[in-house]
Amino acid sequence: IFHHSELFASIPPTCLPIVYHPNYNITFMGLEKLHPFDSGKWGKVIHFLKEEQFVSDENLVEAREASDEDLLVVHTKRYLNRLKVGIYCCFFCSTLKPPVFFHQLLVYFMPSLRCLEALPESGSVSSGGGFHHCSSDKGGGFCAYADITLAIRFLFDRVEGVSTATIIDLDAHQGNGHERDFLDDRRVFIMDVYNHNIYPGDGFAKRAIKRKVELEWGTEDSEYLQKVELHCEGALNELRPDVIVYNAGTDILDGDPLGGLSISPQGIIRRDELVFRAARRRGIPILMVTSGGYQKKTARIIADSILNLHLQGLIGADGSGSGPSAE
Ligand SMILES: [Zn+2]
Numbered sequence: 001i002f003h004h005s006e007l008f009a010s011i012p013p014t015c016l017p018i019v020y021h022p023n024y025n026i027t028f029m030g031l032e033k034l035h036p037f038d039s040g041k042w043g044k045v046i047h048f049l050k051e052e053q054f055v056s057d058e059n060l061v062e063a064r065e066a067s068d069e070d071l072l073v074v075h076t077k078r079y080l081n082r083l084k085v086g087i088y089c090c091f092f093c094s095t096l097k098p099p100v101f102f103h104q105l106l107v108y109f110m111p112s113l114r115c116l117e118a119l120p121e122s123g124s125v126s127s128g129g130g131f132h133h134c135s136s137d138k139g140g141g142f143c144a145y146a147d148i149t150l151a152i153r154f155l156f157d158r159v160e161g162v163s164t165a166t167i168i169d170l171d172a173h174q175g176n177g178h179e180r181d182f183l184d185d186r187r188v189f190i191m192d193v194y195n196h197n198i199y200p201g202d203g204f205a206k207r208a209i210k211r212k213v214e215l216e217w218g219t220e221d222s223e224y225l226q227k228v229e230l231h232c233e234g235a236l237n238e239l240r241p242d243v244i245v246y247n248a249g250t251d252i253l254d255g256d257p258l259g260g261l262s263i264s265p266q267g268i269i270r271r272d273e274l275v276f277r278a279a280r281r282r283g284i285p286i287l288m289v290t291s292g293g294y295q296k297k298t299a300r301i302i303a304d305s306i307l308n309l310h311l312q313g314l315i316g317a318d319g320s321g322s323g324p325s326a327e
Contacts, residue, residue: 075137135180165242172260256295
């Protein structure tokens with residue numbers, strides 16, 4: 001009854017559950033140079049991971065492009081048509097962007113679903129994705145496709161045994177896109193930890209949050225990590241989901257011009273480990289998407305965090321045979 005989709009091709013067992021495509025990186029006629037942020041962070045993350053000889057072109061999972069039919073699982077035809085003809089004002093730099101700019105960003109998120117399907121009790125990472133301000137009929141804040149919603153809908157429809165999901169959204173901004181999409185959906189439990197003084201301040205969407213943690217300007221590591229751990233454990237004890245989508249925005253980093261929080265690089269690495277551990281302890285597959293955070297040093301921190309997750313045995317099926325050393 002479901003349309004044919006390329007997004008569920010199987011993953012060779014030699015691959016790490018890390019998804020990437022070179023097209024992630026936004027280079028758009030030099031316009032990216034006008035951005036006050038690092039638009040090539042995804043490529044840099046992978047570059048660092050290659051330098052550390054953790055990944056290679058052979059063991060990365062290559063992202064696939066979502067087709068219109070895939071996108072229609074969430075979005076309306078009208079919305080997609082508008083995307084195709086319109087130009088958009090970039091949230092970050094206020095320059096106008098043609099639709100292809102956004103299209104590149106999303107379509108490669110979806111294959112990470114393949115990781116979730118192929119590796120029960122696994123942790124997987126999509127080096128892009130996490131466009132949490134977009135809902136089915138409305139883009140916003142740099143997000144044109146509702147990739148988190150799409151991922152969860154796909155899983156519900158197509159993967160046996162997946163009927164509940166928890167979104168753990170730890171980007172500095174409120175994730176109002178998926179919140180609007182799952183407002184009245186009891187299958188989805190949303191936990192959101194964000195700076196409540198910044199964009200988007202979407203009061204309507206807040207009603208969808210089952211664990212809401214609002215942070216003040218300049219929140220630091222100790223308070224932040226304590227809250228993340230407490231509420232992560234609490235959320236997963238309240239509902240044990242079949243999958244977790246973890247929106248791991250790094251715009252919580254100290255000095256981020258948009259996030260307004262003061263978390264250290266070590267704090268981010270520790271945070272990601274806390275979340276993955278909570279999932280692993282319960283045997284719940286978790287998919288991390290990298291979402292916002294575009295300072296020059298961000299890519300290095302994300303790479304270090306992925307390496308740490310690997311070192312701790314938290315990426316892959318059981319952490320023992322999933323690395324390149326398995327051969
Ligand atoms: Zn953000």
